[in-house]
Amino acid sequence: MFVLPGFRKIPFKLKVPYLPSGRVQCENVMKLLKGRQGRLVDLGSGDGRLVLTAASMGLQCTGYELNPILLLFAKTQARWRGISHGQATFVNKDFWMADMSSFNNVTIFLAPNVMGPLEQKLSTELPEDARVIACRFPFPNWPPTCSEGSGLDQVWAYDMKSMKKKALLHKNTFSVFSCQSEGF
Numbered sequence: 001m002f003v004l005p006g007f008r009k010i011p012f013k014l015k016v017p018y019l020p021s022g023r024v025q026c027e028n029v030m031k032l033l034k035g036r037q038g039r040l041v042d043l044g045s046g047d048g049r050l051v052l053t054a055a056s057m058g059l060q061c062t063g064y065e066l067n068p069i070l071l072l073f074a075k076t077q078a079r080w081r082g083i084s085h086g087q088a089t090f091v092n093k094d095f096w097m098a099d100m101s102s103f104n105n106v107t108i109f110l111a112p113n114v115m116g117p118l119e120q121k122l123s124t125e126l127p128e129d130a131r132v133i134a135c136r137f138p139f140p141n142w143p144p145t146c147s148e149g150s151g152l153d154q155v156w157a158y159d160m161k162s163m164k165k166k167a168l169l170h171k172n173t174f175s176v177f178s179c180q181s182e183g184f
């Protein structure tokens with residue numbers, strides 16, 4: 001099937017089919033990336049539209065994609081638009097197997113069932129200055145820094161710095177309470 005090749009090794013509960021970002025969703029993502037610098041990764045880059053648009057804003061972008069047909073399409077688009085390999089790289093790899101620690105911008109348009117496991121992966125791997133942008137499906141536990149758009153085109157930005165601060169606060173509050181309950 002055109003939308004599912006390359007999916008054999010992915011566990012059923014983590015499978016996400018191809019659905020491209022619409023124009024408004026794409027614009028909303030770019031609004032939340034305004035002023036950002038450094039490296040960006042799109043987890044499941046499809047035909048490359050988010051990667052190529054972010055690359056034209058000056059970010060150094062990588063797209064992970066399992067579907068070889070979409071990957072070829074994205075690479076061809078990059079060549080057509082004169083975007084160099086250094087600005088936009090497309091990798092045929094399962095993003096669950098990739099290390100995210102060198103990226104300080106992440107875009108995600110996947111499915112509700114993967115947002116929980118992704119939250120865990122990204123909070124252990126991303127640097128403190130990272131911004132994560134989730135399209136259509138927000139993370140289940142992270143509080144967003146801000147959001148753009150509404151309905152199916154809504155996107156949310158999450159800044160790792162405030163996330164890690166909140167997690168630390170939560171941990172400290174919890175340990176004070178558990179000390180008190182243990183009589184310390």
Ligand SMILES: C[S@@+](CC[C@H](N)C(=O)[O-])C[C@H]1O[C@@H](n2cnc3c(N)ncnc32)[C@H](O)[C@@H]1O
Pocket residue numbers: 003010014015016017018019020021042043044045046047048049050064065066067070093094095096108109110
């Ligand atoms: C909903 S589409 C989004 C495409 C693109 N990011 C966009 O916004 O237009 C999700 C894409 O993720 C890819 N994908 C799903 N799971 C993946 C995985 N584990 N590793 C790499 N790509 C994956 C799918 O093949 C599909 O192209």
